[in-house]
Amino acid sequence: MPPLHLTLEDFRPGKKWIRQILGIGIPISCQDGLIQISFLIITAIANSRGVEAAAAVGIVEKIISFLFLVPSAMMSTVSATAAQNAGAGLQERGRQGLFYGISVCIGFGIFCILLIFWKAGPILSLFLPGEPGVIAMGIDYFHSYVFDCAIAGVHFCFSGYFAAYRKATFSFLHNVISIFTIRIPGTYAASVLFPATLFPMGMAAPAGSLLSVIICVYLYRKYLRSPE
Numbered sequence: 112m113p114p115l116h117l118t119l120e121d122f123r124p125g126k127k128w129i130r131q132i133l134g135i136g137i138p139i140s141c142q143d144g145l146i147q148i149s150f151l152i153i154t155a156i157a158n159s160r161g162v163e164a165a166a167a168v169g170i171v172e173k174i175i176s177f178l179f180l181v182p183s184a185m186m187s188t189v190s191a192t193a194a195q196n197a198g199a200g201l202q203e204r205g206r207q208g209l210f211y212g213i214s215v216c217i218g219f220g221i222f223c224i225l226l227i228f229w230k231a232g233p234i235l236s237l238f239l240p241g242e243p244g245v246i247a248m249g250i251d252y253f254h255s256y257v258f259d260c261a262i263a264g265v266h267f268c269f270s271g272y273f274a275a276y277r278k279a280t281f282s283f284l285h286n287v288i289s290i291f292t293i294r295i296p297g298t299y300a301a302s303v304l305f306p307a308t309l310f311p312m313g314m315a316a317p318a319g320s321l322l323s324v325i326i327c328v329y330l331y332r333k334y335l336r337s338p339e
Contacts, residue, residue: 213269219260224258293322
């Protein structure tokens with residue numbers, strides 16, 4: 112007899128595992144879809160303010176997306192670390208991974224804030240040469256939006272931790288609440304109330320992330336502080 116005997120039955124996916132995979136994958140995919148939709152709505156609001164505002168917002172969004180590679184990587188790292196330690200019954204090590212991930216994201220965010228406050232103009236000039244009006248508007252938007260690099264990293268790490276414990280719906284929940292109560296309404300209100308500057312409009316993202324962090328901390332303390 113061969114050491115490994117396979118039949119067609121061995122390749123049939125089990126209902127239990129399919130449910131678990133979909134229970135994590137569907138909320139995360141819906142969450143990512145809503146985030147992209149919110150970006151489109153925010154871009155549409157920026158476009159309504161004119162060509163210069165649209166160009167400034169577009170460039171800053173691209174740079175922020177690049178900076179967010181670090182928080183995104185930490186989210187995946189926290190998820191993998193917490194899941195491995197949960198499987199081994201080492202819950203405390205999983206929690207340490209969460210807090211280390213949060214520390215890295217906050218440290219990186221503070222570095223980004225300092226860098227942008229000192230060098231926002233030269234950075235934008237690389238992409239907008241000879242456009243002083245667009246650069247001036249971009250600096251205002253960048254100076255407020257960059258705070259999201261520190262704040263969003265916190266709820267990114269919590270989202271990874273929730274996924275590790277099959278609580279991906281928590282991530283979906285806090286993102287939906289943040290998008291529809293602060294990010295989109297805040298962006299629209301700022302565009303109407305402050306037509307001369309993009310600084311208040313840029314604050315909508317970190318304000319929404321702060322609400323997400325508050326919700327994540329509540330869910331963690333209530334359901335996952337001492338997971339079984």
